Amino acid sequence: MITSLANWILTFDILSGMGSSVAWGLSLFVVAALIFVFVAVNAIVLVYIERKVSAFMQVRLGPMRVGKFGTLQTVADALKLLQKEDIIPKMADKVLFIVGPWVILVASVVTFAAIPFSDTLLAANMNIGLYYIVSISSIVVLGIVMAGWASNNKWSLYGAMRSAAQIISYEIPVGITLIAVVAVVGSLNLQTIIEAQGGTGNLFYWIPIPLPNWFIFHNPFLFIAAFVYLIGATAEINRTPFDIPESESELVAGFMTEFSGLRWALFFLSEYANATLVAFLVAIVFLGGWQSPFADYEGTQIGFSIITLVAIMWTLFVRTKTGRLSVYPLGLSFVITIAVWLFPGFAIWLASPGIFWMLMKVGTIIFLLMWFRWTFPRLRVDQLMYVSWKVILPLSLINLMGVAIWMWLTGEIQF
Amino acid sequence: MTEQEIYADLSKKFGDKVIEFMEEGTLNPTVVVDAAAIAKIVTYLKDDERFQFDSLMNLAGHDGDVEADLSVIYHLVSTELKHYITLKVFTSRVEPKVASVAVIYRTANWHEREAFDLYGINFEGHPDLKRILLEDDWEGYPLRKDYVPAEFYRGMRIEKVK
Amino acid sequence: MGRLNAEEMVLNMGPQHPSTHGVLRLKLRTDGEIVSHIEPVIGYLHRSFEKHAENLEYQMVTPFTGRCDYLAAMGSEHGYAMAVEKMMGIELPERVEYLRVIFAELQRIASHLVAVGAFGLDVGAITPFIYCFRERELILDLFEMASGARLLYNYIWIGGLAHDVPPGFVEKTYEFLDAFDERVAEYNQILTGNKIFIERAADIGVMTPEVAINYGVTGPSLRASGVNIDIRRTEPYSIYDRFDFDVPLGQGLQGTIGDSWDRYYVRVLEMTESAKIIRQALDQLPVEGDVKSAIPRRIRPPKGEIYFRSENPRGELGYYIVSNGKNVPLRLKMRSPAFSNLSVINEIGQGWMISDVIAILGSLDIVLGEIDR
Numbered sequence: 001m002i003t004s005l006a007n008w009i010l011t012f013d014i015l016s017g018m019g020s021s022v023a024w025g026l027s028l029f030v031v032a033a034l035i036f037v038f039v040a041v042n043a044i045v046l047v048y049i050e051r052k053v054s055a056f057m058q059v060r061l062g063p064m065r066v067g068k069f070g071t072l073q074t075v076a077d078a079l080k081l082l083q084k085e086d087i088i089p090k091m092a093d094k095v096l097f098i099v100g101p102w103v104i105l106v107a108s109v110v111t112f113a114a115i116p117f118s119d120t121l122l123a124a125n126m127n128i129g130l131y132y133i134v135s136i137s138s139i140v141v142l143g144i145v146m147a148g149w150a151s152n153n154k155w156s157l158y159g160a161m162r163s164a165a166q167i168i169s170y171e172i173p174v175g176i177t178l179i180a181v182v183a184v185v186g187s188l189n190l191q192t193i194i195e196a197q198g199g200t201g202n203l204f205y206w207i208p209i210p211l212p213n214w215f216i217f218h219n220p221f222l223f224i225a226a227f228v229y230l231i232g233a234t235a236e237i238n239r240t241p242f243d244i245p246e247s248e249s250e251l252v253a254g255f256m257t258e259f260s261g262l263r264w265a266l267f268f269l270s271e272y273a274n275a276t277l278v279a280f281l282v283a284i285v286f287l288g289g290w291q292s293p294f295a296d297y298e299g300t301q302i303g304f305s306i307i308t309l310v311a312i313m314w315t316l317f318v319r320t321k322t323g324r325l326s327v328y329p330l331g332l333s334f335v336i337t338i339a340v341w342l343f344p345g346f347a348i349w350l351a352s353p354g355i356f357w358m359l360m361k362v363g364t365i366i367f368l369l370m371w372f373r374w375t376f377p378r379l380r381v382d383q384l385m386y387v388s389w390k391v392i393l394p395l396s397l398i399n400l401m402g403v404a405i406w407m408w409l410t411g412e413i414q415f
Numbered sequence: 416m417t418e419q420e421i422y423a424d425l426s427k428k429f430g431d432k433v434i435e436f437m438e439e440g441t442l443n444p445t446v447v448v449d450a451a452a453i454a455k456i457v458t459y460l461k462d463d464e465r466f467q468f469d470s471l472m473n474l475a476g477h478d479g480d481v482e483a484d485l486s487v488i489y490h491l492v493s494t495e496l497k498h499y500i501t502l503k504v505f506t507s508r509v510e511p512k513v514a515s516v517a518v519i520y521r522t523a524n525w526h527e528r529e530a531f532d533l534y535g536i537n538f539e540g541h542p543d544l545k546r547i548l549l550e551d552d553w554e555g556y557p558l559r560k561d562y563v564p565a566e567f568y569r570g571m572r573i574e575k576v577k
Numbered sequence: 578m579g580r581l582n583a584e585e586m587v588l589n590m591g592p593q594h595p596s597t598h599g600v601l602r603l604k605l606r607t608d609g610e611i612v613s614h615i616e617p618v619i620g621y622l623h624r625s626f627e628k629h630a631e632n633l634e635y636q637m638v639t640p641f642t643g644r645c646d647y648l649a650a651m652g653s654e655h656g657y658a659m660a661v662e663k664m665m666g667i668e669l670p671e672r673v674e675y676l677r678v679i680f681a682e683l684q685r686i687a688s689h690l691v692a693v694g695a696f697g698l699d700v701g702a703i704t705p706f707i708y709c710f711r712e713r714e715l716i717l718d719l720f721e722m723a724s725g726a727r728l729l730y731n732y733i734w735i736g737g738l739a740h741d742v743p744p745g746f747v748e749k750t751y752e753f754l755d756a757f758d759e760r761v762a763e764y765n766q767i768l769t770g771n772k773i774f775i776e777r778a779a780d781i782g783v784m785t786p787e788v789a790i791n792y793g794v795t796g797p798s799l800r801a802s803g804v805n806i807d808i809r810r811t812e813p814y815s816i817y818d819r820f821d822f823d824v825p826l827g828q829g830l831q832g833t834i835g836d837s838w839d840r841y842y843v844r845v846l847e848m849t850e851s852a853k854i855i856r857q858a859l860d861q862l863p864v865e866g867d868v869k870s871a872i873p874r875r876i877r878p879p880k881g882e883i884y885f886r887s888e889n890p891r892g893e894l895g896y897y898i899v900s901n902g903k904n905v906p907l908r909l910k911m912r913s914p915a916f917s918n919l920s921v922i923n924e925i926g927q928g929w930m931i932s933d934v935i936a937i938l939g940s941l942d943i944v945l946g947e948i949d950r
Contacts (some may be wrong), residue, residue, distance in 0.1 A: 058707035154588055158610075158931075240701060241773055244932075375767070377774045379699030380932045381610065442663065442883040470790050473884060473912040475897050488897065490884050494790055494806055500883065522793030525920045531914075533627075548620040548949060558628055 005031060031123050035112045043272040044074045046366065053370045084261030089152055092258065096150035101259065101266035104143030108273035111136050115280050116191050118290045118355040129190040130182065130285075134175055137236070137277060141167045144245070147267075148255035159255035162381050163245030167236055169388040173396040174232040176227045180403045181215055181285050181398075183221070184412075194289035198353075205410045214288035219410070221402035226286040228396050230368070233278040234390070234411070237271065239369060242384055251270040275369055276362065283361035290358040294351040301347060304337040416465065418444035421500050424465075429456060443490070443501045450504040453489070454514040454540065460491060460500070461519060467493045468500065471520035476530035481560045485511050485534055506536065515541040533558040585613065588931070592621050598695065598938065599945030601919075609629040610930040615923045622949040635661055635876040638909065640731040645911060646947035647728060648691055651684035651720075652889045653911075653947075654733040659814060660885035660896040661735045664878040672866025673737050674816045679750070679858045680723070680733070681815075682851040685718045687755075688890035689797075689844045689851075692942040696841050697768050699939035700777045705768045712760055715753050722746055736872035747859055754852055756861075760848055769842060778841060779832030782925045782937035784834035786835070792924065796892025797843045798941055801827035802835035808888040820857050822850045837940035844942070877904045884912075891915050891942060913947040 005027035040090065048063070048071060055062025063070030088097055114129040116122040126132055141164050148160020182188055185196050203209040203217050211217045214224045235242040245255055256267050283289055294300045311330040340347040350356075419436070425446060426433040432452040437445040438506040448456055460468040473490040489502040506513055515538035517524040527538045535556035538544055546553065554565050564573045590603040596751055600621035606614040626645055630638045642657045643650030662669065694709030717727040722823045723742045724732035732739045768774055784794070789802045799806060807824045809817040826845035827839030882899040892914025899908035918941050 054703075058704050059711055060707065154586065243701070374704050375766075376702065377697065377771065377777055379773055380777060380930060382930070383776055440881045442881060472795075472886070473895050473897060473910070473911070475908075475910040477899060477908050479899075479901075479907070487882075488882075490895070490897075494804065497811060520793070521791045521920070521924075522917050525916060546620075548623045550620070557625065565913060566821060 006100045028328060032113075036109060036225060039112060039273045039276070040269065043269045044078065046272045046276070047074045047077070047268070049366075050370050053367065054374045057371075057374050064292070078265065081261055081265045086262065087196060087258075087260050089258055091152040093150040093152070096146045097258075098263075099145050100147035100150055101263050101270070102143075103146060104140050104270040104392065105266050105273070107136055107139040107143065108270045108277060111277055112273075114190060115277070116117060116194060116284070116289065117358055119191070119194075120352065121355060122191060125191060126189065128188045128189045130178060130193070132176065133277070133281065134171075137274070138167070138171055138275065143256055143270075147259070150317055151255070151258040154257055156255045156257050159245045159257075163238060164256060165381070166238070166244065166384055166388075169385055170232045170235040170242075170392070173388065173392040174229060174236060176393075176396040176400055177229040177232065178281075180222065180225050180400045183400070183403055184215065184218065184407065190284055190289075194284055194291060197288040197291050205406075212288060212291065212293045214291070214293075216286040219403065219406040221399045221406055222286070225396070225399045226282065228252060228392060228399065229286070230365075232281060232388075232392060232396075233282065234372060235384070237274040237278055237369075239271075239275065240373040241378050242377055243373075244381050244384060279365035279369070280358075282365050283358060286355075287361045287365075289361075290353045290355060292351055292353045292357045296351055298347075298349045300340045301337075303380050304333060304340050308333045308337045416496075416498055418446070418500055420462075421466065421498075423447050425456065425459075428459065432456065437503070441501075441566070443499070445488070445501040445503050447503045447505070450487075450506045450513045452514065453502065453504050454516050454519065456502070457489070457516045458519055466498075466500075467495050470485075471516070471522045473532065474516075474523050474526035476534035476536055478534060478557065478559050482508075484508060485536055487513055487530060487536060489516075511524055511536040513538055515539055515544075517541045532556075534536075535559065596941055601943070601945055601948075603922075603934070603938075605931065605934065607931065612926060612929055612931060612934055615926045617919055619919070619945070619948050622945045624950065626911065626950040627909055630906055632905065633847035634904045635878070635906060636735055638906070639734060640729065643731065644913070644946065645950050646889065646891070646894075646913065646915075646944050648685050648944050649890045650729050651680045651733060652688075652887070653729065653894065655681050655815075656885065656887035656889070656894045656941045657896055658733050658735045659887060660883055660898055661876065661878060663885055663931065664900060665735075665873065665876070665879065666697050667736050667871055667873065669737065669871050670868070671816075671863045672865045673868050673871065675858050675862045676738060676742060676868065677733060678815060678817065679855055679862075680720075680818075681721060682854045682858070682902075683716050684889045685851045686848050688714050689848050690716075692844050692890075693764065693768075693841065693848075696778075696936075696939040696942075697774075699935050700774060702768060702771070702774065705764060708760070708763060708767070712734075712757060719746065719750055719753060722749065734872060735876055735926065737870065738868040741868045747862065748861060750855065751815060753823075754856055757852055758849065761845065764845060769845065775831050775838060777836040777932075777936055778940070779836055781832075781837045781929065781933050782940065783833045784835045784925050788921065788924055789835070792921040794892070794921050795914050795917070796889065797847060798840050798918055799892065800824065801843045803827055808886055808893055812886065814877070814887055819861070820854045822854050825850065834912070837936050840940040840942075857909045875904065877902065878912065882908075886912075889914055891944065892918060911947070911950055912950065915941075915943040915945075915948045919943050919948060 020304070051073070052062045052070070060090040063073035066073045066076050089093060107350065111133045113123045114126050114132050128345045144163045144167075145160050148156045148163070151157070181193065185193050197212070197214050197215045200210050203211050204220055215222050217223070238245050256264060259267060294303050308330070315330045340350060422433070422436040428501065428544060429448070432449040433456070434447040434449060437447060460466045468491040470492045471489060472492050473488070475488050477486045477488060479486070484505040485508055486503055486505045491500050491502065504513055511534070513536055515523070515527055517527055517538070518540065524542070525547060527541055528544060530536050531544055532546040532548050533556060545551065549557070553568070555562055557564075566573065586607050588607050590604040592600040592602045592603060602618040604616040605612050626641055630641065633641070635671070639654055639657060642653040646653050689749060690709040690713045694706035697705040720730065721727050723746060724730040724739065784798070784802050786802045787806045789799050789804060795806070803826055803828055805824060808814070810824055825843050827834050827843055829836070829839060830842065831838050878900040880900060881904045882897070884895055884897045886893050886895045888894070893912070894914055895912030897908070897910040897912065898906055901907045922938060922941065926937050929937065
């Protein structure tokens with residue numbers, strides 16, 4: 001993408017005077033800035049969505065006053081944080097205190113360079129894309145331990161230690177699960193992984209239900225692997241039920257306790273950047289990335305009609321606790337169904353792969369993560385370790401073997 | 416068993432350590448005993464088969480009047496046999512000393528600390544007798560009838576309540 | 578505290594902490610994550626209630642009793658009123674007795690909702706806390722209808738009530754009861770059976786009956802250890818002997834008897850039992866009766882002393898009152914249940930991790946206002 005942007009810059013008459021390497025350097029900065037802007041805007045939007053989602057799950061409204069329906073709430077929060085006094089405790093280790101949050105943020109943002117947003121939008125088409133992401137995102141541990149140690153606060157230290165143990169333990173099953181997918185594709189390149197998931201096929205190769213060729217439907221072991229990866233990833237990003245490091249009711253804010261103002265905003269940014277990264281990885285590796293679930297525009301028509309029928313059944317037979325009909329799913333799917341039948345152009349656009357489907361999938365996974373957070377209590381540290389080493393790790397190893405055996409059974413590989 | 420019977424048994428066993436049986440002036444019949452012997456009496460009440468007073472519900476200090484003796488009252492309950500008894504000890508104001516029952520009933524640990532904190536009653540044999548509700552360096556025993564607060568506490572003036 | 582080993586760390590869960598249910602300070606001596614000694618330091622909320630009561634007339638003490646246990650104010654006022662009435666030998670009209678029972682049981686439900694929700698909050702489940710408070714709002718609306726206040730009422734006076742309940746109260750209470758039973762099923766769905774919650778609460782902080790009785794623990798924490806003592810049954814006061822209700826005991830359904838899960842579950846079951854009592858009381862509520870007819874003009878109990886016990890949501894609330902014939906009590910001691918309940922934490926909290934200590938503290942359900950008075 002950087003080269004194409006550079007070439008595009010050079011096509012302008014005024015700018016064609018600069019050399020190609022200058023144009024290349026300029027487009028490098030532009031792309032990097034775009035990625036950072038994406039991460040920042042993403043965090044702002046996600047904070048608002050999390051507050052609204054959690055509010056609706058808890059029978060309350062969430063932010064409603066700042067902007068219509070509270071949409072400007074995060075902007076107000078960001079402004080507030082920016083103008084806060086920067087307090088560094090007297091006995092804190094100054095260098096680590098300042099550097100710690102930046103390490104976390106940088107490690108989280110840099111991984112986005114390898115993420116393909118669509119078939120053309122990709123900052124760096126690396127052959128080792130997946131490997132790059134997994135390894136850079138584990139530098140986050142370093143930042144957390146720096147932050148916890150530098151705070152000169154026993155509670156922060158506890159939080160940092162717990163977090164380090166947790167992230168390191170869950171790296172392994174996460175890595176092994178991803179290797180299972182790499183075994184199917186044969187490449188670490190993320191674009192290749194997505195392109196291998198095009199078209200439609202049968203569920204689990206033999207069950208004749210036509211589904212898109214995403215890896216989650218490819219074989220049952222990859223289906224399990226998707227959920228194993230989701231659990232491991234929730235632990236990687238320190239979210240409930242694995243949010244011991246920042247467990248609010250025990251350690252106030254864990255390793256983030258002593259940070260205020262902009263530094264705390266950095267932690268927050270990096271938490272949502274990590275969550276988005278994990279969601280992107282699930283979408284890319286298991287859910288087909290920017291591939292659309294419909295093969296062609298007729299597929300959209302049939303698909304959405306089925307969805308509307310299901311929504312009608314739901315509305316007729318399922319009631320909310322207070323007895324009201326839940327009409328939103330029905331209304332939305334009905335509108336879209338009418339649109340795809342009436343406007344083939346819209347249907348074609350909907351059926352085509354691209355950034356729209358990528359963001360849809362990422363949004364679903366993030367919603368799932370939020371759902372987990374507000375439903376489950378949190379696990380204790382040793383229970384967390386137990387789950388990692390004695391449950392998730394053996395499961396992921398068995399998965400790996402299972403994937404290989406399945407592929408031999410279906411004839412995709414020969415020994 | 417009724418309180419009368421318990422009193423009769425106690426005065427038979429402990430003789431002059433059991434001072435009197437108060438029935439009027441209280442809605443819970445009370446046995447008044449000697450302050451130094453309370454621990455032994457309470458152990459007897461706890462271990463004996465017929466009484467089985469395994470629970471101390473309340474332990475409170477009391478100051479009747481500016482010149483009177485301080486007293487401590489014990490409300491015992493038996494969870495098995497479902498009967499109750501109240502014991503009371505009196506001790507002098509100048510050097511209040513009562514045997515501690517904290518080792519026998521762990522409830523008494525904190526209740527005796529509170530009586531010490533508010534009345535200044537010294538419980539001999541208590542594992543860790545120090546103030547519990549007030550600051551560790553507070554002067555005086557507030558719930559006594561002749562308590563006059565000091566002028567200052569750690570440099571802050573103590574306001575007089577009109 | 579003794580000498581500190583080289584590996585041990587003294588950790589202070591200070592007076593300001595999200596999980597200590599008030600201003601409580603816990604001095605923890607830990608070896609890594611395992612706690613070896615807990616020393617609670619209390620007194621941060623001491624407001625000299627007992628000394629103050631020696632200067633107030635008997636009827637003026639009523640609002641202050643509510644402020645001690647601010648989550649169960651009706652229960653505190655009820656116990657105090659009954660203690661003084663017993664000293665004076667006052668007979669109450671039937672309507673007053675029934676209304677008092679209704680309010681005491683509504684207060685029990687409200688207090689248990691906070692206990693259950695806050696326990697979920699301590700182990701990390703934030704949503705059930707909000708659900709519990711949604712129900713609590715309904716109860717507080719009922720209290721506001723009757724007494725004018727949501728949290729601290731000054732409603733149960735010596736000899737009667739401050740004023741009668743307004744019309745529409747009985748219907749609204751029936752509405753609340755109808756909505757409440759299925760809500761309890763909701764809590765069981767989201768929290769009680771949740772695997773993670775069970776792992777955090779079951780087998781944690783087991784309290785054997787001997788330890789519980791020796792430390793003077795009462796109320797749901799005692800009943801969770803299997804000891805069947807409920808003052809409403811063993812020494813029935815007011816008109817509790819007319820109602821048909823069960824006393825839930827801990828049975829170790831998910832772990833050992835007397836663990837934190839049992840203490841939590843006993844409270845959930847007690848809420849249903851209280852709803853039963855309220856329904857029966859509403860059905861039997863006499864329509865006639867003046868709630869102020871038995872209030873004496875001058876409250877001057879005869880010389881003497883009394884120790885009166887009642888069942889607070891937290892346990893046995895005892896009032897030891899000494900009167901010397903004046904209209905001001907000579908001595909008023911409130912034996913608060915949370916005071917003894919908290920003292921057991923060193924015994925059952927040793928050897929567990931810090932997260933477990935917080936769970937144990939949450940399951941004991943303490944209110945610092947009543948510990949410190």
